[in-house]
Amino acid sequence: xxxxxxxxxxxxxxxxxxxxxxxxxxxxxxxxxxxxxxxxxxxxxxxxxxxxxxxxxxxxxxxxxxxxxxxxxxxxxxxxxxxxxxxxxxxxxxxxxxxxxxxxxxxxxxxxxxxxxxxxxxxxxxxxxxxxxxxxxxxxxxxxxxxxxxxxxxxxxxxxxxxxxxxxxxxxxxxxxxxxxxxxxxxxxxxxxxxxxxxxxxxxxxxxxxxxxxxxxxxxxxxxxxxxxxxxxxxxxxxxxxxxxxxxxxxxxx
Amino acid sequence: xxxxxxxxxxxxxxxxxxxxxxxxxxxxxxxxxxxxxxxxxxxxxxxxxxxxxxxxxxxxxxxxxxxxxxxxxxxxxxxxxxxxxxxxxxxxxxxxxxxxxxxxxxxxxxxxxxxxxxxxxxxxxxxxxxxxxxxxxxxxxxxxxxxxxxxxxxxxxxxxxxxxxxxxxxxxxxxxxxxxxxxxxxxxxxxxxxxxxxxxxxxxxxxxxxxxxxxxxxxxxxxxxxxxxxxxxxxxxxxxxxxxxxxxxxxxxxxxxxxxxxxxxxxxxxxxxxxxxxxxxxxxxxxxxxxxxxxxxxxxxxxxxxxxxxxxxxxxxxxxxxxxxxxxxxxxxxx
Numbered sequence: 006x007x008x009x010x011x012x013x014x015x016x017x018x019x020x021x022x023x024x025x026x027x028x029x030x031x032x033x034x035x036x037x038x039x040x041x042x043x044x045x046x047x048x049x050x051x052x053x054x055x056x057x058x059x060x061x062x063x064x065x066x067x068x069x070x071x072x073x074x075x076x077x078x079x080x081x082x083x084x085x086x087x088x089x090x091x092x093x094x095x096x097x098x099x100x101x102x103x104x105x106x107x108x109x110x111x112x113x114x115x116x117x118x119x120x121x122x123x124x125x126x127x128x129x130x131x132x133x134x135x136x137x138x139x140x141x142x143x144x145x146x147x148x149x150x151x152x153x154x155x156x157x158x159x160x161x162x163x164x165x166x167x168x169x170x171x172x173x174x175x176x177x178x179x180x181x182x183x184x185x186x187x188x189x190x191x192x193x194x195x196x197x198x199x200x201x202x203x204x205x206x207x208x209x210x211x212x213x214x215x216x217x218x219x220x221x222x223x224x225x226x227x228x229x230x231x232x233x234x235x236x237x238x239x240x241x242x243x244x245x246x247x248x249x250x251x252x253x254x255x256x257x258x259x
Numbered sequence: 260x261x262x263x264x265x266x267x268x269x270x271x272x273x274x275x276x277x278x279x280x281x282x283x284x285x286x287x288x289x290x291x292x293x294x295x296x297x298x299x300x301x302x303x304x305x306x307x308x309x310x311x312x313x314x315x316x317x318x319x320x321x322x323x324x325x326x327x328x329x330x331x332x333x334x335x336x337x338x339x340x341x342x343x344x345x346x347x348x349x350x351x352x353x354x355x356x357x358x359x360x361x362x363x364x365x366x367x368x369x370x371x372x373x374x375x376x377x378x379x380x381x382x383x384x385x386x387x388x389x390x391x392x393x394x395x396x397x398x399x400x401x402x403x404x405x406x407x408x409x410x411x412x413x414x415x416x417x418x419x420x421x422x423x424x425x426x427x428x429x430x431x432x433x434x435x436x437x438x439x440x441x442x443x444x445x446x447x448x449x450x451x452x453x454x455x456x457x458x459x460x461x462x463x464x465x466x467x468x469x470x471x472x473x474x475x476x477x478x479x480x481x482x483x484x485x486x487x488x489x490x491x492x493x494x495x496x497x498x499x500x501x502x503x504x505x506x507x508x509x510x511x512x513x514x515x516x517x518x519x520x521x522x523x524x525x526x527x528x529x530x531x532x533x534x535x536x537x538x539x540x541x542x543x544x545x546x547x548x549x550x551x552x553x554x555x556x557x558x559x560x561x562x563x564x565x566x567x568x569x570x571x572x573x574x575x576x577x578x579x580x581x582x583x584x585x586x587x588x589x590x591x592x593x594x
Binding site: 042043060116117120121124125204205206207208213214216217218219220221222223226 | 306307308334338342343346439459529530531532533536537
């Protein structure tokens with residue numbers, strides 16, 4: 006009984022708080038404390054979202070496409086790199102600074118160059134997504150691999166297991182929880198990465214939609230697009246969480 | 260453990276699978292009979308707007324097709340089109356006289372083919388209640404710009420002409436923020452295009468004062484925007500340029516004669532745009548595209564020369580420009 010009450014409270018409290026904020030926001034717009042063209046009210050944004058939904062979905066499709074492709078590539082690269090870095094300590098020492106450096110590149114300044122180098126297709130956006138997503142995944146996987154208890158490995162070695170077997174049977178499963186926390190961070194970043202890529206030159210996509218809306222002074226449409234971006238990011242996050250539950254059920258607390 | 264490996268495989272392939280599914284339901288279908296058309300790309304200078312309507316009209320009304328061209332219109336990133344055209348990433352593009360002048364003096368091989376709007380419709384705008392009616396009133400005010408050296412030179416020149424002191428203007432970088440949001444808070448005046456932001460101010464019912472650059476300084480009646488191409492395209496494939504320009508000229512004529520219908524065409528091609536703004540802007544530009552020129556798009560050597568000299572005097576370019584290399588009118592006639 007008490008537990009049930011707690012769950013309800015856990016859901017109801019943030020819901021009530023958000024509703025209160027939304028009502029306050031709408032009220033401020035209604036009494037004209039803020040002009041609508043500076044910040045549209047939530048009802049107006051919702052209406053715009055509904056009216057423009059087909060158009061927004063068309064743009065969301067290419068954004069999602071870029072972000073999923075980039076995300077998958079980032080996971081793949083992260084896995085390959087982490088495997089070799091874990092197994093060859095010299096490589097790890099050599100490459101690690103480069104990994105960190107890759108994360109310090111200001112995406113905003115290189116993305117327009119990607120368009121010049123790779124043209125207008127999806128490739129430059131996918132590269133941006135890979136750049137954004139790769140680091141958190143690789144870092145968390147490497148961290149997970151490094152944290153594996155050495156005694157397990159010694160046990161394996163004493164049983165004459167191959168290095169590959171040790172990696173597959175001990176290191177990887179034990180590193181997965183850490184890997185998934187990196188994966189979740191990347192999943193939420195990936196949509197944003199794609200949007201930034203499109204912002205800096207594209208045929209279609211939510212980033213393109215936002216620039217056109219903003220530059221023809223339609224703030225409500227910008228917010229409608231933000232809602233779609235948020236929804237996509239949340240959906241990807243939920244998907245990764247679901248996979249986590251399926252792949253490493255032993256890691257679920259409660 | 261086998262199961263785990265399997266699960267990991269699923270983890271990798273799932274996003275790829277989703278991506279390919281999304282790609283599979285691609286809405287673009289091949290246009291029938293387009294196999295003989297030559298593919299041509301046009302890169303805009305900004306997000307699509309009413310400066311570009313002539314190209315959209317020529318595309319929608321089949322003028323390009325008549326010339327054997329299949330035109331694709333692309334939106335640039337922050338860097339604009341000039342670099343992309345120079346790098347051969349597109350065939351034609353939109354740029355500005357200023358950018359072409361700088362590009363030419365740096366040896367970048369791009370050339371202007373037509374002035375989209377005959378006179379410079381840009382200028383310094385401010386909310387009417389701030390009472391900024393001419394460059395002398397800039398003194399003691401805050402200017403919101405994007406931090407380019409040309410802006411400072413422009414303000415200096417205008418104010419010098421009117422014996423005002425540029426040192427009394429406070430320069431603020433507003434980045435990508437628009438005129439309306441910035442003049443609400445920290446800024447008194449900004450540089451805008453009459454045919455877009457100026458029209459939007461009217462529609463919003465926010466009266467503005469507008470200082471047209473061309474009214475204060477002879478050299479500042481520069482062409483903005485202009486249609487451009489790579490010099491290699493112009494000398495290597497004049498036939499293509501001729502066909503493209505023939506259809507484009509027709510497109511802009513259509514805009515001049517049918518502003519309302521032209522606006523509808525732009526909105527149909529770019530439904531993301533603001534409808535009221537497009538239709539109103541189209542009415543304004545119908546008068547401005549050609550204005551007093553004998554044909555749409557024509558440019559004069561004197562105006563190219565004067566502006567280049569002005570830029571040289573301001574130190575915005577480090578060597579004088581040969582105007583003949585920066586523009587050509589040869590593709591405007593012969594329609």
